[in-house]
Amino acid sequence: MKGTKLFIGLFFWIALVATGQNKAFTLEEIWGGNFNTEGLQSLHSMNNGTEYSVLERNKEDGSTSIEVYDYASGEKVKTILNSQAISELSGFQEYTFSSNEDLILLLTDSEKIYRHSKRGVYYLYDVGTQKILKLSDEKIQEPTLSPDGKKVAYVLNNNIYVINFETGQEIQLTDDGKKNTIINGITDWVYEEEFAFVRAFDWNADSNKLAFIRFDETAVPEFSMDVYGSALYQKQDVFKYPKAGEKNSTVSLHLADLESMSVDKINLGDYKDYYIPRLSWTQKADILSVQVLNRHQNDLDLVFVDASTKKASVVLNEKDEAYVDITDNLTFLQDNSFIWTSEKDGFNHIYHYDATGKLINQITQGAWDVTSYYGYNAKTKKIYYQSVENGSINRDVYSIALTGKDKIRLSKKEGSNSADFSADYTYYINYFSNSTTPSVITLNKAKNGEIVREIKNNKAVLDKLAQYDVRPKEFSTIDINGEQLNAWIIKPKDFDPTKKYPLLMYQYSGPGSQSVKNSWYSANDYWYMMLAQQGYIVACVDGRGTGFKGAKFKKATQNDLGNLEVQDQIAAAKYFGGLDYVDAERIGIWGWSYGGFMSSNCLFKGADTFKMAIAVAPVTSWRFYDTIYTERYLTTPQENASGYDNNSPINYVDGLKGKYLLVHGSADDNVHVQNTMRLIEALVQANKQFDWAIYPDKNHGIYGGNTRLHLYTKMTNFIKTNL
Template identity: 65%
Template structure:
């Protein structure tokens, strides 16, 4: 859908912004302890099996207490407290919880500490709701404790081995014995799987609670990466972990089945595959049948395999291929008859499909030149599928239902902007989260059958009212068409006192990574307030989603295949050129910035577009794809051995001699994702080329560069750099 100034919103819903609103945003308000413009959210809730009630974890940070409370969907009133930390004999209040299948027991997490982005270690307890008895699962800090479906056992991982605890007898058994740090991992993922396939628990109970399937990682030959942790002691420590960089050795993965009745482990033969990944395993409703997704290293061939543990037979029920790559999702859903729902981009857009249990296509459930952006589930009683899509324009999100035969589609959400849903277990209700550029997050309860509003839950009208006292600018959505004819979604923020007869510097923001989106009709992030601050200082801020970004079809997204940093950079340069043609833009003062992939992009732009961009800021950038991990990089680039020119011609580290403008590099030394090696090697290359630049290193800070005063310091640093470059006459 072409966006020719479809959205031109007055930020606070006013016809005009009066000069009486002179209060200006400060960095301390955005990034200080106050977080003056933060909005209230909905607590993470768990829908109870009855579909009429839900539970929420309520915490009191001052008193260091926690409780799991039950609420009624229809009234939103509290029904009861299921468990409170004050009634338990535990060292620390619990910070998360999960139920067993019949909701008679809970696992409570305490003393939790992060390992990497998603993985956690903690002390866990089982709480029996009827008896109010609490049992510690292990005296050690463990990972991923999970109830068996019958609720009689808990499986977990400790020091890379899988254990099972019998909750009736209290006896424990060790399933694997070969786990060793930085060598063998059983039941949880290695670093690169966790980061790029987005999961940690690599074991699954079957429906009968008598088998556990698990993935084993042999990372013995994976190269190690080490980071110095400076801390506060006299000598720094070293953090060493396995990190496979593009083209290097991956962990060898294998799939195993443990029989609890026989006490025996057997390997599931996947000998037909070499150099592959197992990004998902999931038992079907048949307790003997396990589904396994296997994808090749290039990630352009994916097989969905059904393995029968009773017969030791396996069959490929779906084989997906793509000229570029296939995205792995969590959308696979087995229905009561073991037919299943699957999402795919095979017709050029992401859609929902229904297959028989043998893999024969029943029908394509959704169709159109638009994308399904979230699959919520299937309600057997009403025979309907619930999903989120961009049918109403690629910058918007709406909630829909449709019969599984693809008929009687119904739009459930009504407000234009970004809608997302959390459904009750039986699809009676859903809680809708809505926001737009003019409306801060609103939460409301709806009937799933027709989307009817039942009750307003929470809004953030106070934040909107507060912003009415500030000098806030408009946010304009538009389509920017480059000289090459590429129509790109974009937004622009001008100074509140904008004068078309003047010329303004332009500061561009982008991320640009494959399938991403920054131009979206939703409420402000913290960076949006920073952009308002910069607009107050007299500049225009622009964001353009170039080719390679998401939600406009696979051709648009996958054009960057094997050439990351070519077409996306071209689009940012061409967009800047088009902006420079506008009478109110000073084409000699156009800057660009980004974080992570965006830092890779901004670095490339200041180099390849050195006659267009006068400055750039790169935070935590990839400076050569040779430094980044296998799964992400090779998905889009294949290996460096196969595609050396794609890597080297589009990596900023190889273009430093082109630097003309002002360039600021920022990185945290504790970044386990995009290693500070990227910035150090970039610095070395710039020095060798005798190029002047600015840089900032944050000791022991990870990829997010947060903690304490760090964010405030970082944004002060960047603001001063912008003032000394773009705003300097």
């Protein structure tokens, strides 16, 4: 492969294989968690900047505790709370401190709703008095303490409530909340899934005002799923789901004044059919920031609302021929100037604007993307961020002055580095891994990246893997359709370049995604190694439309999803098939979700290239998927019918020649099983033979109990029989 780059750690693996027992991986071990790495759970940097807290669980009695450690020494300082000492608690799943750390919100009896949302029973613990207060006997959502710690707001049954701890008074701010009709302060399904946030309310700095978004779902079409359970009769889950081109929730912004006890609707301007993907108060207690996005998602306004006059004004506008990404990178400085990220120069970079929206300067620049914004140290006027400056498959942590000068690469090792900074930016915890090193967690100095101490190294995983025949990834770039595409390949045990091997390709390929990255293994990677031990080559290529190589590369697939991506996977398969050691007659491909959409298209459109494909939870027609995601990349089906239909697998079943396995969960609220059922009917009517499996009551992730083990056993058997 052109430009193959084997990492230094590969020689370590060779040594392991040479001295190890060459054990084979099994699905039972992989999905039993035998190779899981350890991390830090619910880490919180304490206000003093010298200590951090974590959630720890006692495996013997099931109790949980919040433990505080010293950053520099790693020594335990104290136990703030242990559930064993509180009669009301058997344990808790999450904790959240108040801004002054005198109070802690504790989540118990958590119940998952959708991908990000949950409800649960919450308690408030007073650190000083060690008293505990149950907020509600019912399960509530998103309780959030006010900055002064004297109030908490939460959502119950789609209405917003506030408890004043000083007066003991509970205030119901809204009363029109109703399932599948009106939601106050919590996002609807499509906002949660595609804009990735749940809490749609925010406290101002003075703790006397609460801004929230109201969702009117009345006109949104309903989707229903049967939930089979174990009772005599199944139940039906009915929820609002706007498919591409259909009605969205009507959203509106509201402002509650807790001193005057008034709730006002805010007129944001002359917007029609719009989204409010973010809201947050600025440093000034009377200035609220709101992001307003048009339905095509290519025109974004940052709006400031004056809470005293209720007037709204646009301070910043972002336009893009394709779409504008929504992020959480907006940060307000003390003078209400703000830090913002944008792709307007072709790559994602950090910008500084004054309080009126006038550009002060572009802080980062270059032909690379900023991938995470970590924060701003007001004392040193330093910004901390993560980027792909050191190659698009790597991640490094950097600091840079607000002026854009004095940039320092803080992380030193090549691979994937991410950071969690202390409250005062003295230290940061660095999470490092690469394709040969499981997660190593270290404490580093924010000033220069110097390692203070190692927190965790996961050496136990390496020791365990020393017994196995580990098949390392080899990274490279390959020339495909005029682009240098990132790729990795895993070769079989006792690889002989004079022999021919079957090839299984994996890809996801969705807009802005990345599957080729220099990081430690997931469960899928162990599965690939298991297949390699059994004589298969496994490879992955990130084609056009994937992320972290600039906006042009990422947005090349705009208005035509599944065209260039499929061309690239077919071309990559032909490239691999031209290698001396690949059997071009035995090439398969698989993927999940967008990857299932892709693998189906590749088999149907590339019948002479692929012998088999597996599609798990695939989109089979973009007309079945939601408004926000689909219209971001295709506009509406009314405007771009060909973009929807020309690349949807359901319209190309006549091209099926090879072996095909189709898998879905019946309770997939994201990519509905409707996609698979309609594709099945199209395949049946085209008299095409195929294999399929439906997992009852399983969502988009298809997991729980032995489900993953069963699924991967099925896929493994399918590959061994048909490739």
